[in-house]
Amino acid sequence: MSIPQYYLYIHPMDLKELKSDIWIDEPVPASLKYGKKKVEIDLAYRGSHIRKFKKKSYHITFYKPKVFTGVHEIHLNAEYKDPSLIRNKLSLDFFADIGTLSPASQHVQLFINGHNEGVYLLLESVDEYFLKKRNLPNGSIFYAVDDDANFSLISPIEKTTKNQLDSGYERKVGQQNDSQKLANFVYKLNTATKAEFEHVIQKLLDIDKYLRWLAGVVCTQNYDGFVHNYALYQNNETGLFEIIPWDYDATWGxxxxxxxxxxxxxxxxxxxxxxxxxxxxxxxxxxxGNILKAILEEQFTVDTMTAKVEKMHNLLRPFVAQDPYIQKNIEAFDQEPEFIYQFIRDRNLYLREKLVDFL
Structure with a gap:
């Protein structure tokens, strides 16, 4: 079996400009060849602390044509600090399995100007095309970009009351009035009295989807997932907010x-x-408690996850052996499946013991 091969071509002067400052978000022109098709793109680095790594991650926006394979943009993650290279995809697939909206992902082999850059994870962008592919109603989408996206009136960054209640979010899809709707959501969830809250929140939030997402974050143990590493989608038909996971490489132990x-x-x-x-x-x-109990019995088990882990691991191994950034650490890659299984055993038992607090 193989994984798709993506070929990026960048003019040497543009590549030099890209490398001159890793913190600049301004893209450079490039082209992408996939299969028999070649398209023009805008290319930029992505992420925050990951920009410092030798193996860079990239954000690609399709320029000509503007839509390619049903999407307008994609993300290529190096997964540089994950010795398994599969935690992000394993997590996002897990969220989909437990009934949460989740981006699609696929491992690919990346070449830049003919040089093998190794194994990457292609991540679907959460945008209007994400909604269209799933036949979901139109709506606004916000990315949680820093710790201010904590659903609170207080900024953990500034340690004071927020000046804007949509602080911590970047509007990906929607208009200015949608940002006001988000601010209103944050205001109401904080100011509703204890007696009012149960009634108020059901008019603002898809409760079932949120609790399934919460169970997913808790199982995979994404420490950062509660205040960023997510997107918010407000369904225009229901008016309810739904939460979508994003960037889950720091998981599974x-x-x-x-x-x-x-x-x-x-x-x-x-x-x-x-x-x-x-x-x-x-x-x-x-x-x-009931959602978490069912997940611990059905999806978050070694029996269920083994086939998924082994399939990804076996698929990637020949390409990891060729990856110039990690090929010398192939032994660590080979040890990761058992590490993940042990984490699932320990975490499952720990969470089962805590179920009494919720049921």
Whole structure:
């Protein structure tokens, strides 16, 4: 079996400009060849701290044509600090399996000007094309870009009341009035009295989808997932907000540096103001407990995950052996499946013991 091959071609002067400052978001022109088709693109680095790594990650916007394979833009993640290279995809597929909206992803082999850059994860962008591909109603989409996206009136960054309640978000799809709707959502979820909250929040949020997302974050143990690493979609037909996971490489027992994160590091009730308020309502708390219990019995088990892990690992191994950035560390790659299985065993048992708090 093979993985798709993507060939990027960048003029040497443009490549020099791209490399001159890793923090500049301004793209350079390039072309992308995939199969028998060649398209013109805009290319830029993506991410924050990951820009410092030797193996860069990229953001690609299709220029001519503007839509290619049904999308306008894609992300190519190097997954540089994940020795397995599969945690991000494993997580996003897991979220889809438990009933949460989740971006599609696929491993590819990337070449730049003929040079093999190794294995990358192609991530679908969460935008209007994401909605269209799933036959979902139009709506606004916001990316949580920093810790201010904590569903609170207080900024953890400034340690003061936020000047703008949509702070921490970047509007990806929608108009200015949609940003006001988001701010209104944050305001109401914080200011509704305890007696009002259960009634108020059901008019603002898809409760079931949020609780499934919460269970997914808790199982995969994405410590950063509660205040960023997500997108918000407001369905224009229902008016309800839904939450979508994003960038889940620091999961399944490892942190953003690739170091071990103990299985009990993230608590079963998660973090952030919205989660705390939801779990403060007995009916929502039981609903979460039942969702989490079912996932621990069905999806988040070694038996269920083994086939998925082995399929990805076996598919990627020949290409990892050729990846110039990680080929010398192939032994670590080979040890990761068992590491992930042990994390699932330990985390599953830990969360089962905590179920009594929710049921």
């Amino acid at each position: 490892r942190d953003i540096h690739g170091d071990v994160m103990e299985f009990d590091y993230v608590r079963a009730q998660g973090f952030n103001t919205l989660t705390a308020r939801l779990l403060g309502v007995s009916s929502f708390r039981r609903q979460y």
